[in-house]
Amino acid sequence: MGVRSLVSSLLLAGALVSAHPGHEEKVHAHAALPLERKSLDHCSKQFSEPEFVERTVEIHGREYARLRRSLGLDLDEEPKLRPRDYISVSKIDHKTSKAVTKGMDLSTLFSDSGACMLMPSVDQGPLYVQGEQVRKDITETEPGIKMTLAIQVVDYKTCKVVPNAYVDIWSSNSTGIYTGVQGYPGMGDPKDAGILKLTALRGVQPTDDHGVASFDGLLPGHYDGRATHIHAIVYLGATKQANNTITGGKAAHVGQLYFDQTLIAEIDKNTPYNKNKNKVTLNTNDFLFRQGANGDDPIVRYALVGKTLSEGVFAWIRFGVNTNSNQKVSPAAWMTSSGGVMNPNGPVAQLQRGGFGGGFGGFGRRWLGRGN
Secondary structure: OOOOOOOOOOOOOOOOOEEEEOEOOOOOOOOOOOOOOOOOHHHHHHHHHHHHHHHHHHHHHHHHHHHHHHHOOOOOOOOOOOOOHHHHOOOOEEEOOOOOOOOOOOHHHHHOOOOOOOOOEEEOOOOEOOOOOEOEEEOOOOOOEEEEEEEEEEEEOOOOEEEOOOEEEOOOOOOOOOOOOOOOOOOOOOHHHHHHHHOOOOOEEEEOOOOOEEEEEEEEOEEEEEEEEEEEEEOOEEOOOOOEEEOEEEEEEEEEEEEOHHHHHHHHOOHHHHHHHOOOOOOOOHHHHHHHHHOOOOOEEEOOOOHHHHOOOOEEEEEOOOOOEEEOOOOOOOOOEEEEOOOOOOOOHHHHOOOOOOOOOOOEEEEOOOOO
């Protein structure tokens, strides 16, 4: 039997951290409102039902097989693969401990999709670009370790999957740089408007009938002041337009996902990650990670797709969303048909005007949302 299938925050702020060397900003965008729950433990019965597991495994298995084929790897090979307060979460090894073998039942390997989080109500951070393309491959020409990321969206109250949602993600590249926003310190030449044309590692995907959206991208790089992470917004009721973007709907979920510290250390041994001179911030030293991991597990589960990390990673996680929620979204920029346009009332524009405690003049205090 061949590969039949696969895999069967958070943001609350009130602390100050350093994000660029020698610069600080005021905590502003991550003030949070409490939610009824912080985990999906009450959904364990539904998530363990054979039909649910089988469908989840089928979808992720298909994506895993596609990823291996795209990398020229034989699906019959037998690569080695190794399998929640915030301290305990940080000690969990999220790499699957089982070896993939020909004919195995992948439901035993990927039935754990992670606890994931019903995150506190938060702003999306300073580097969100609204209006990106609906596309699966967000890599473009960026170098780095390939990663397919599968996100399953479920209603945390009913424990049912949420089809026809749109998941919008963005992250830094291998050396800790975000594209698409002009004038944010540490993210390229602040006078270079060409940055607004860049779209790498940003994109949108719809969830299928089992609530799953997946992206082909890269493992992100680290930068000062934040643990390595990826951002996501889940839109409900949005409409796909003829220009391959989405409009309308509501942002039901805004959050971040993280990676094992041991995985990050291994990533940094590879080119071009090893050229990154930014200081590594540990998960346990990141306030937003600590908030998300106190009661839940915002770290992705993952498996290697080959025999070595450099050959690529398949990562998965489950988002519990409040379908009645409608979060405020204030992007730093919009992507339009004529290119990127900065939001004059967005977080970066406010920072430039000194709206977040002094602006760029001396960077008196560092905004915790740095780097989005």
